[in-house]
Amino acid sequence: MSLARRERHALVETMTEAGSAAPTLCGTWTVQDLAAHLVVRERRPDASVGIVFRPMAGYLEAKQAQIAQRPFAELLELVRTGPPWWSPLRPVDKLANLSEMFVHHEDVRRAEPGWEPRQLAERDEDRLWTALRTVARAAYRKSPVPVVLATPRGARITAHRGDGAEVVLTGTPSELLLHAFGRDEVRIAPTGAEADVRAVLAADRSV
Template identity: 40%
Template sequence: MSSPPIDMREREELCDLLAELGPDAPTLCEGWTTSDLAAHLVLREHFKLGTDERMAAEKAKGLPALIDRLRDGAPLVPWRLPGLRTLMNGVEYLIHHEDVRRANGLGPRTDRPDLDALAWRMTGFLGRRAARQIRPYGLELRRPEGEPRRFGPAGGAVLQGEPTELLLYLSGRREAAEVRLAGDADAVAALRDANTGV
């Protein structure tokens, strides 16, 4: 029996964790509780802008109702189309699952090579974006195994860690990401000052 797609698995595990923690648990998203995060995910998947009014209306339905909507799955188009589902929804759920896990004392998951593969794929986009912000310096991403990725000139900032940790750092979850930052001091300072959050 084949395993479910990454986005479905991350969705189910996140829903389980939300149900376990309740509506008022913290997340890494500044100012957001678990209820806020669940409301955001419901609105995002149904193409509704997350205005304060809409967020409040969704949250008023209660966390159990939001979890039920999330468990029902995303609309077919585009979130369940092959190729898009993993890259777009898989990454979204991976990051937000970690937002809840890390804010509540749960550490990295080391038993998910498929998550690291997905995270490494996404670091291409986020690494390029971060490198543009720290020009004229370059950025190199290093994972424990495999070739590194370099954006811009050599000799800049070097960010090392497991792919999921690199993804968290590059998506603005810096304090929670288990990474090592080295390289040229000015490039490192520029990366620390860059707004890489998504």
């Protein structure tokens, strides 16, 4: 089973345990709202285009709010089963949904106090490192200084080039991927000039 699929099943388990009204790291969204987002993304291409196409954002929000009214158990089953046969996401599920499922799983886990990072298998961390490579430049494009992402094992990605001294963010691939997707509830070690580090951590990291 692919890591994306395993994360999907783990996400549904965590959502079930947390309950529909539990908070997430996705702004004001509850677990119910997050489940509705995932259903829209995979089953309503007419609305999901609003995720990246701003003029359609209003339609996306309306459709997501409508779907969020469905029973919680029904939404979770739709998330668990994944993209239907006709969805363009189905053939590329293990690639297109890896970051989506992992990040949103942690959005539910880390909204609860006392969270701790999971200890992932080395092969899974390697897959997340590959996923990080595809988004790193987009995530840190607004940084005012150069940014390098590094692991304790010595792997490095130049996420943003520019003038001045670089800031290095060190952590496991899983923690660095979460940070690249805009999450601050992570365990990373930044090094560099204090002002530069603050600037990088405060920069918009929307992908």
